Amino acid sequence: MAGKNTYEPVPVEKLRFARTELRIHDTVPATKPIGYMKDAWIRFRRNKMSVAASLIILAIFIFAVITPFINNFEMSSVDGIYAKARPKLKAFERSGFWDGGMNLRLNNRYYMYLTAIGAGAEDVYGAGVTWEDGINSPYYPVISRGEAYDSAGAEFRDARVDSYYIVGFVYVSMTREMFDDVREWEAETGINVFYPMIDTRSRYMDPGNARDANFWYRHAANHAPLNARGQRMDTIEEVMEHGFADNYLRDSEGNARYWVRQDRGMLQVRVLYYNYYQYMNGHEPMHALGADGQGYDIWRRLASGILLSFALAASVSVINLTIGAFWGAAEGYYGGWWDLIAQRICDILWGIPFIVVAALFQLHLVQTGRVSPFWGLVLAFVATGWISTSYTVRTQFYRFKNQEYILAARTLGAKDFRLMFKHIFPNAIGTIITASVLVIPSTIMIESSLSYLGIVAFNTRTTISLGTMTSNAQGFLATDPHILFWPSLIISLLMISFNLFGNGLRDAFNPSLRGTEG
Amino acid sequence: MRMFKYVCKRIGLLIVTFFVIVTICFSLIKLLENEVPLGMQAVVELARREALGYNKPIIEQYGIFLRNVITKWEWGYSWHINYMMPAQETITPRLPSTLLVNAYSIIFCIPVGIALGIWAAIKKNKITDHIISTSVMLFVSVPSFVYAFLMQYTLGFRLGFFPVIVSSLHDAGGSWFTRTMLHSMILPVLALSFGSIAGLARYTRAELTEALTSEYMLLARSKGLTRSRAISTHAMKNAMVPVLPYIFGIVLSVFSGSIIIEAIFAINGVGQLYIRSIHLRDYDVFVVTSAFYTIITLASYILVDLSYGFLDPRIRMGER
Numbered sequence: 044m045a046g047k048n049t050y051e052p053v054p055v056e057k058l059r060f061a062r063t064e065l066r067i068h069d070t071v072p073a074t075k076p077i078g079y080m081k082d083a084w085i086r087f088r089r090n091k092m093s094v095a096a097s098l099i100i101l102a103i104f105i106f107a108v109i110t111p112f113i114n115n116f117e118m119s120s121v122d123g124i125y126a127k128a129r130p131k132l133k134a135f136e137r138s139g140f141w142d143g144g145m146n147l148r149l150n151n152r153y154y155m156y157l158t159a160i161g162a163g164a165e166d167v168y169g170a171g172v173t174w175e176d177g178i179n180s181p182y183y184p185v186i187s188r189g190e191a192y193d194s195a196g197a198e199f200r201d202a203r204v205d206s207y208y209i210v211g212f213v214y215v216s217m218t219r220e221m222f223d224d225v226r227e228w229e230a231e232t233g234i235n236v237f238y239p240m241i242d243t244r245s246r247y248m249d250p251g252n253a254r255d256a257n258f259w260y261r262h263a264a265n266h267a268p269l270n271a272r273g274q275r276m277d278t279i280e281e282v283m284e285h286g287f288a289d290n291y292l293r294d295s296e297g298n299a300r301y302w303v304r305q306d307r308g309m310l311q312v313r314v315l316y317y318n319y320y321q322y323m324n325g326h327e328p329m330h331a332l333g334a335d336g337q338g339y340d341i342w343r344r345l346a347s348g349i350l351l352s353f354a355l356a357a358s359v360s361v362i363n364l365t366i367g368a369f370w371g372a373a374e375g376y377y378g379g380w381w382d383l384i385a386q387r388i389c390d391i392l393w394g395i396p397f398i399v400v401a402a403l404f405q406l407h408l409v410q411t412g413r414v415s416p417f418w419g420l421v422l423a424f425v426a427t428g429w430i431s432t433s434y435t436v437r438t439q440f441y442r443f444k445n446q447e448y449i450l451a452a453r454t455l456g457a458k459d460f461r462l463m464f465k466h467i468f469p470n471a472i473g474t475i476i477t478a479s480v481l482v483i484p485s486t487i488m489i490e491s492s493l494s495y496l497g498i499v500a501f502n503t504r505t506t507i508s509l510g511t512m513t514s515n516a517q518g519f520l521a522t523d524p525h526i527l528f529w530p531s532l533i534i535s536l537l538m539i540s541f542n543l544f545g546n547g548l549r550d551a552f553n554p555s556l557r558g559t560e561g
Numbered sequence: 562m563r564m565f566k567y568v569c570k571r572i573g574l575l576i577v578t579f580f581v582i583v584t585i586c587f588s589l590i591k592l593l594e595n596e597v598p599l600g601m602q603a604v605v606e607l608a609r610r611e612a613l614g615y616n617k618p619i620i621e622q623y624g625i626f627l628r629n630v631i632t633k634w635e636w637g638y639s640w641h642i643n644y645m646m647p648a649q650e651t652i653t654p655r656l657p658s659t660l661l662v663n664a665y666s667i668i669f670c671i672p673v674g675i676a677l678g679i680w681a682a683i684k685k686n687k688i689t690d691h692i693i694s695t696s697v698m699l700f701v702s703v704p705s706f707v708y709a710f711l712m713q714y715t716l717g718f719r720l721g722f723f724p725v726i727v728s729s730l731h732d733a734g735g736s737w738f739t740r741t742m743l744h745s746m747i748l749p750v751l752a753l754s755f756g757s758i759a760g761l762a763r764y765t766r767a768e769l770t771e772a773l774t775s776e777y778m779l780l781a782r783s784k785g786l787t788r789s790r791a792i793s794t795h796a797m798k799n800a801m802v803p804v805l806p807y808i809f810g811i812v813l814s815v816f817s818g819s820i821i822i823e824a825i826f827a828i829n830g831v832g833q834l835y836i837r838s839i840h841l842r843d844y845d846v847f848v849v850t851s852a853f854y855t856i857i858t859l860a861s862y863i864l865v866d867l868s869y870g871f872l873d874p875r876i877r878m879g880e881r
Contacts, residue, residue: 394578396854531707539702
């Protein structure tokens with residue numbers, strides 16, 4: 044092959060310049076430069092899951108912030124009578140969904156008792172009501188009921204019952220002035236609060252029911268209603284036919300009496316609690332997310348718990364970052380003896396189980412009243428939390444401190460502090476931001492675990508944490524699961540979202556992943 | 562030899578750390594005021610405290626404490642939980658339930674977690690992988706007490722498959738291994754395992770996918786091995802090297818998670834003892850249970866570090 048290599052030399056006049064009309068040189072890049080942060084932001088935006096997660100976090104935060112303005116309840120407002128009330132929205136009343144209903148199994152007499160609440164609410168003046176009046180009353184507690192069925196020889200119905208109307212009537216003591224005030228309010232609004240008192244000494248009354256203001260009808264010792272002639276009515280049909288016979292306290296002219304004098308000038312009155320509540324609070328009793336075991340509004344408490352979690356997690360994250368950054372920078376930059384000693388201190392602190400730290404801080408600072416529970420917990424978190432940040436920073440300093448650009452900066456006269464925080468530290472910023480964000484879910488989780496265990500206590504009238512809410516709710520797990528549901532849901536949502544958000548940040552700050560995603 | 566030296570150094574460091582932590586716990590707890598006893602027994606109580614040296618300066622008390630621990634293995638006395646019982650003995654009867662629940666959970670979660678991880682890695686980017694990865698994300702994030710509640714409510718209360726709380730030793734017929742006891746332990750074991758299973762599955766998946774894309778796998782396939790054989794003999798071995806140390810880490814996380822699970826399922830274990838010692842201010846019991854948890858934490862850290870070195874020949878121990 045080599046023998047065929049017989050090229051003729053090209054004469055000079057055949058050569059000519061190519062592209063003389065073009066000037067070939069570098070130009071200033073026409074596009075804008077993309078900095079580290081902007082680059083990270085572009086990559087973060089592409090990660091749909093993380094964006095969704097950050098939106099959820101934002102939504103939860105906004106929910107917590109605006110709650111005090113749109114919710115009717117104060118943090119400290121508590122009503123034991125509506126404790127454990129189910130979630131209810133006015134728009135869904137009697138719809139079967141989000142209507143404050145709970146499922147009950149009613150026997151005949153209980154079904155009559157509930158109908159009597161509706162009927163009694165229609166009978167403001169003691170003039171007599173029918174079964175139909177009771178069923179059609181707006182205060183009738185039963186939302187829907189199934190067909191009757193036989194179980195162990197007795198008749199039962201499965202029914203959905205409104206947990207607010209089921210309270211019915213309640214005895215209340217009040218002063219004469221307050222009585223007049225309520226009467227005025229009644230006249231103004233047209234809502235009836237006072238209902239006729241019951242003759243508890245009557246022979247048509249089971250003495251065991253004397254404190255129950257819903258037994259306004261004549262009944263036998265087994266709670267079965269009696270008709271006007273004093274005969275027992277055991278079936279629903281009988282009651283439907285004859286109606287309830289009232290047992291009101293009447294004066295000599297036969298008019299119903301609305302109060303009984305008690306000692307010290309107080310009056311005992313019988314109120315329809317739903318309406319009395321409106322008089323007391325200015326709004327209908329309606330907990331959008333239900334009421335907890337003590338009668339606090341879950342929505343309001345939840346919002347406060349969320350804010351507490353956010354505040355706690357943010358303070359821990361910021362303080363950890365600050366201490367960890369300085370400690371790690373000093374360790375990594377100076378090295379030597381200082382590094383060795385600092386590392387041993389870290390090793391020892393790192394070995395203490397967190398629960399021991401938290402317990403010691405609680406016993407020493409919080410229970411002696413030196414700091415508030417909040418700051419006690421922040422201190423406990425910070426006591427060992429900064430170590431992992433300092434490890435990260437230290438590693439970065441070891442990696443960068445011997446590089447040429449540092450030497451160059453030093454030669455130009457940069458001081459230690461400037462070298463540390465202007466030249467080396469920014470290299471670690473992505474890792475540190477990610478770590479600080481990932482501290483937030485773990486802080487929320489540990490806080491809720493600790494308050495669940497009762498090691499930290501946020502359970503006052505004005506402060507509550509999500510963990511304390513779950514811990515308080517555990518006793519009602521079997522009967523009233525909604526109390527436990529909301530705080531658990533929010534904790535889980537926060538944890539999932541913060542983890543997704545943190546993972547998204549980690550990927551965004553990692554330039555080696557550039558272009559790998561679709 | 563270098564390995565032996567390194568192990569000795571680590572154990573020495575463990576002892577020093579343990580000692581320092583116990584010292585901190587002891588002195589901080591003794592700095593707190595003891596509440597003044599009331600009632601008929603007050604005089605006896607005060608005399609007892611005097612005799613046990615509770616009124617001496619803390620440094621002297623610490624000396625007595627150390628001497629008793631080292632010579633007689635005495636960690637002080639319980640004043641509230643089991644009156645006048647030596648503190649270390651309050652742990653003993655509560656240890657089996659804690660250890661059993663933890664052991665069952667660890668035994669359960671290791672094979673399940675690894676299997677799920679392997680399955681997800683083999684089916685990478687297929688529907689199986691997506692399902693496993695999403696549920697792993699959920700279970701890693703959601704706190705264990707939330708699914709403990711969920712299971713308690715659905716499986717325990719609504720459906721009635723399992724008891725809601727763990728039965729006591731007496732109800733279970735006096736043994737830890739009766740059917741009643743095992744049956745009642747299923748829920749707490751499950752609640753304790755889910756998080757660890759998810760963590761383990763995620764870690765295994767990450768390691769195995771990395772191994773599957775490596776060049777030795779290409780070589781194995783090109784020399785004629787089937788995919789399954791290449792995975793089981795080549796990729797798996799390498800992927801398991803970092804997974805095994807991770808398992809030791811799981812032991813620690815299971816132990817610390819078990820405190821809250823014990824509270825939810827009313828298990829009378831060490832975790833409950835610890836919580837009660839804080840609430841009742843039973844200081845000596847607090848110190849000894851803190852020591853118990855500290856030693857578990859430290860031991861698992863060491864196990865993780867050492868196992869890396871034993872399993873991975875690329876890591877030489879004792880080198881900087």
